[in-house]
Amino acid sequence: MSLLKLENVSRRFGALQALKPLSLSVAPGELRAIIGPNGAGKTTLFNLISGFFPPSSGTISFAGEPITAVTPSALVRRGIIRTFQITQVFLSLTVRENFRVAAEAALGLQLRPWISRATRAQVEAKVEELAEMSRLGPKLDRTVGEMSHGDQRVVEVGIALSRRPRLLLLDEPTAGMGDEETSHMTDFIRRLNKDQGITILFVEHDMAIVFGIADRITVLDNGALLAEGSAAEISANPRVQEAYLGAAENAA
Amino acid sequence: MRRPLAAACIWIALLAVPFWLPLMGGYTDLATRALIYAIAASGLNLLLGYTGGLSFGHAAYFGLGAYGAGLCLIHVAPSLPLAILAGTVLGGIAGILIGPLVMRRKGIYFSMITIAFGQMFYFIAVRWNGLTGGEDGLTGFSRVPVQIGGHAVMLGPERFYYLVLAVFALVMAVIWQILRSPLGHGFVAVRENPTRLRFLGVAVERQIWVAFAISAFIAALAGALNALLTGFASPDNLGWQLSGSFVVICVLGGMRSVWGPFLGAAIFIVAQDYLSSITQNWMSFIGLIFILAVLFFPQGLLGFSRLKASR
Ligand SMILES: Nc1ncnc2c1ncn2[C@@H]1O[C@H](COP(=O)(O)OP(=O)(O)OP(=O)(O)O)[C@@H](O)[C@H]1O
Ligand SMILES: [Mg+2]
Numbered sequence: 001m002s003l004l005k006l007e008n009v010s011r012r013f014g015a016l017q018a019l020k021p022l023s024l025s026v027a028p029g030e031l032r033a034i035i036g037p038n039g040a041g042k043t044t045l046f047n048l049i050s051g052f053f054p055p056s057s058g059t060i061s062f063a064g065e066p067i068t069a070v071t072p073s074a075l076v077r078r079g080i081i082r083t084f085q086i087t088q089v090f091l092s093l094t095v096r097e098n099f100r101v102a103a104e105a106a107l108g109l110q111l112r113p114w115i116s117r118a119t120r121a122q123v124e125a126k127v128e129e130l131a132e133m134s135r136l137g138p139k140l141d142r143t144v145g146e147m148s149h150g151d152q153r154v155v156e157v158g159i160a161l162s163r164r165p166r167l168l169l170l171d172e173p174t175a176g177m178g179d180e181e182t183s184h185m186t187d188f189i190r191r192l193n194k195d196q197g198i199t200i201l202f203v204e205h206d207m208a209i210v211f212g213i214a215d216r217i218t219v220l221d222n223g224a225l226l227a228e229g230s231a232a233e234i235s236a237n238p239r240v241q242e243a244y245l246g247a248a249e250n251a252a
Numbered sequence: 253m254r255r256p257l258a259a260a261c262i263w264i265a266l267l268a269v270p271f272w273l274p275l276m277g278g279y280t281d282l283a284t285r286a287l288i289y290a291i292a293a294s295g296l297n298l299l300l301g302y303t304g305g306l307s308f309g310h311a312a313y314f315g316l317g318a319y320g321a322g323l324c325l326i327h328v329a330p331s332l333p334l335a336i337l338a339g340t341v342l343g344g345i346a347g348i349l350i351g352p353l354v355m356r357r358k359g360i361y362f363s364m365i366t367i368a369f370g371q372m373f374y375f376i377a378v379r380w381n382g383l384t385g386g387e388d389g390l391t392g393f394s395r396v397p398v399q400i401g402g403h404a405v406m407l408g409p410e411r412f413y414y415l416v417l418a419v420f421a422l423v424m425a426v427i428w429q430i431l432r433s434p435l436g437h438g439f440v441a442v443r444e445n446p447t448r449l450r451f452l453g454v455a456v457e458r459q460i461w462v463a464f465a466i467s468a469f470i471a472a473l474a475g476a477l478n479a480l481l482t483g484f485a486s487p488d489n490l491g492w493q494l495s496g497s498f499v500v501i502c503v504l505g506g507m508r509s510v511w512g513p514f515l516g517a518a519i520f521i522v523a524q525d526y527l528s529s530i531t532q533n534w535m536s537f538i539g540l541i542f543i544l545a546v547l548f549f550p551q552g553l554l555g556f557s558r559l560k561a562s563r
Contacts, residue, residue, distance in 0.1 A: 050451065076453030088451070090444035101441045105452040109434035111462060123434075156448075163453065 001064070003028040003199050004049065004167055009058030011044055018044045021058060022225040024218065026167075026201065031193040033210040034203045036220035037243070042203045043085055045220070046169050049201075050082045051075045062167065079166030083156045083173065085203070091145035095136050095155055098144055099127040102162035126162065134158035134188070150181030157188065168192065170202040174209060182206070186213060211235065219243075262511070266417055270410045278522075280409040281481065286521040287413075287420045288478045293501040293513035294427055295470025300499065301507030302436065303463040304443030306363045307354075308495050309370030313468040315490030316343035316373060317475025319384060322485040325393035332398050332407070332480065339476025340469060346373070347468020351461040367492055374490040389486035393479075416477055420514075423470055427510055430466070439463050471498075500538070504545050506552025515553055 002025035010021040019041040026032055034042050048055050051072040060068050067075060090098050103126035104110060109119065131137040134154050139147065144155055153173060160168060173189065174182045190213050192198045204210050210217060211231045219226040219234060221243045227234060234240055265272075269283045292314050299305045320342030321335040328334065354365050377384045384390055395412065397404035407415060430436040438459045441449045446456045479485045488494060497520065505516025523541060527534035545553065 072450050073453045073455055076451060082451060084447075084451075088445055088448040090441055090448065092444060093440065097437070097440075101437050101449070102452055104434040104437055105449070105454050110438040110454050110459065111435055113430050113433045113435045115434060159448070159452065 001028075002026055003030075003063060004201075005061045006049075007059050007061075009048060009055045009060060011041075011048055011053070012056045018223055019048070019055075020224045022220075024225070024228075026199060028199055029193075029197055030199055031189070031213060031215045032199075032201045033214035033217045034201060034220065035205070035207075035210055035217060036226070037222075039222075040220040041223045042220055043171055044223075046082060046171055046201070046203070049167075050080055050169060076163065079163065080169070081160045081163060081165040081167070082169035083153070083160055083171055085171040085175070087149070087152045087156050089144050089152055089156050089159065092143065094141050094143055095131075095147075095158075096127060096140040098155055098159055099130045099140075099162070100124075102159040103127050103130065106162040106164075130158045130161055133161055133192075135184075148181070150177040150185070153177070154185065154188065157185075161192070164196075165198055168198050168200045170200065172203050172205065174204065174206060182209070189213065259511075262514075263421075266420075269417075270413060278525075280413050282521065282525055284409070284413045284416050284481055285478075286518045287416045288474050288481060289498075289501060289521055290514040290517035291416075291420050291423050291477070292471045292474035293498050293505075293517050294423055294510070295467040295474065296498045297467075297502045297507055297513045298427060298430065298439065298470070299463045299467040300502050301512070302431065302443060303439040303460060305460060305463065306359075306499070307366040307464070307467070308363045308492060308499060309366035309368070310467065310471050310498050311492065311494035312370040312373040312490050313343035313347050313471040314475035314478070314494065314498075315377065315485070315487070316346050317472030317477075318479035318485035318489045319377065319390055320472070321476035321479040322390045322393045323383070325396065326390075330396040332396055335393075335480065336473070336476045339479065340473040343472020343475060344465065344469035347472070348465045351464040351468075352457075355457040355460040355464065367495070370490065370492055370495050374487055374492075377487045377490055384485075384487075387487060389484055389488075390479075391484055394483045395480050412481065416481075419473065419477060423473070424510065426470075431510065435462065500542050503552060504542060506549075506554030508551065509554040512552050512554045519553075 004026040006022065006024040008021040008023060009019070010017070011019040034045065036042055047053055049060060051070055054069055059066055062078060062080060067078070090101060100123060103123045106126065107123065109115060131140055134157065136151070136154060136158060139151065144152055157170065157173065170189065174185045177185060186209050189200060189202065193200050214231060216228065216230060217234045218228045219240050226243055227237045227240050229237070270280050273280060273283055292310070296307065296310045299307055317339035320339035324335040324338035328338065350369050354362060354369070357365050378387055395407050397406045405411070438449070438454060442456055442459050450456045475489060478489065501516035501520050502513050504519060505514065506512030520538065523538055524534060527537045531537070
């Protein structure tokens with residue numbers, strides 16, 4: 001059975017058909033890459049799945065239940081958590097404070113003006129857990145806005161883990177990172193998928209990463225589904241080479 | 253740590269106000285007024301500085317508190333605690349009811365709609381002559397004696413100052429507690445990045461609503477005390493000029509610090525008292541002070557000192 005299923009889902013913005021009707025299904029435990037040239041509709045796809053805006057047509061279901069018109073916060077409570085192409089964190093807070101807000105949200109404490117010692121300990125334990133998973137322990141008391149771009153993106157993924165996602169959507173997690181940061185992030189993603197069993201969809205432009213870690217690859221082009229398959233199938237697909245890989249080589 | 257020491261000095265100075273203020277040419281009611289404005293601005297700052305909602309209509313809740321207290325004394329019972337409670341609850345409930353109507357607006361629209369509701373209450377107060385005394389304001393009440401252990405104790409300026417100081421301490425304690433709780437962390441998260449918070453599963457609007465309601469309650473409490481200080485509730489207590497003053501006070505003192513609104517209120521009230529005794533145009537001088545403060549201390553006066561201390 002698939003964890004996530006899209007059937008004939010499309011999205012238009014006025015006259016622009018950002019995503020043509022497409023169907024997609026993701027199996028539990030999968031590490032799926034979404035690739036495609038700029039403007040292909042990758043982020044739009046994430047916005048639809050995460051409830052940022054509703055589809056113009058089609059249905060989306062998650063774990064067998066329809067989620068087409070569900071609000072973002074309700075989707076988060078069901079386990080669909082995302083990061084953004086432009087990093088979204090709490091910039092003037094420290095890493096610890098970022099993790100704490102996430103932990104408190106995950107524990108449903110957001111409206112509590114006081115909490116017991118035991119609950120506080122639970123929150124702090126969660127913060128430590130996130131610090132460990134993201135390996136940001138030594139930087140817990142740094143202000144996020146003063147950290148490197150790469151570290152900020154790691155913080156965002158850390159935040160996203162506060163609720164133990166069932167489906168994690170990462171929009172260009174390595175964008176703008178140096179080599180070392182990129183390999184750290186790649187490791188992180190692989191660990192989350194293989195060790196924690198989290199189903200992950202990630203948008204990525206770096207083909208070395210895509211072919212290196214993804215179980216399956218979905219290729220979008222110009223708002224349409226161009227191809228889907230294993231790394232071997234995708235790299236051998238002439239339409240993909242023409243529309244996407246060729247274009248990237250020309251650009252490079 | 254130098255912070256607790258500084259706070260202790262402030263509290264001691266506040267406790268001793270009736271002794272040292274007259275020596276400096278001040279009078280106790282002036283300090284009482286500064287504390288009342290500090291309470292109102294501290295309440296507003298929960299919304300403004302910590303949640304990031306620029307309300308230009310918080311005088312509405314302050315004014316409702318004032319009218320609530322006065323009307324309760326006139327029509328219900330000659331009881332000071334009841335009057336304070338009535339004013340606080342009246343303004344607080346108005347905040348609870350108006351919160352859902354403003355919480356979805358962003359940026360300038362949020363400010364505009366808060367002004368609009370503020371002016372609505374202003375016009376109700378002006379028009380509803382029979383109840384509110386219209387433009388002349390509500391009079392005919394004063395601080396009645398308080399029953400303490402079977403004695404009727406009259407609250408003169410000094411005793412009333414201590415009552416207000418006690419309320420101020422209580423409000424500071426409540427705010428301090430909120431800011432270290434998940435509720436307060438949520439407020440700050442709204443200010444920092446509402447999108448991220450929403451995609452962590454938090455109902456951002458509800459968080460804003462709660463901040464709005466709490467700040468309205470605190471502003472109303474201050475308004476009730478103000479009516480008891482002056483024996484008077486006026487439409488000006490509800491108007492946008494006063495709302496603007498509360499914002500100025502927060503920005504002047506520093507919006508990222510719990511003591512900022514207090515510092516801003518002290519400066520504002522002292523400057524107002526001094527300047528209005530020498531010129532009718534005191535407001536333009538306050539404006540000048542504000543402009544200079546924003547130019548040289550963009551984080552507010554306390555923000556600046558905190559920055560320096562952390563270097
Ligand atoms: N909210 C929106 N309003 C209007 N048009 C939009 C909106 N979001 C996306 N689009 C348009 O839809 C198309 C697909 O955009 P999308 O952001 O999904 O592309 P992408 O594949 O993520 O590209 P990139 O690799 O540059 O991030 C683009 O033409 C974009 O301009
Ligand atoms: Mg994109």
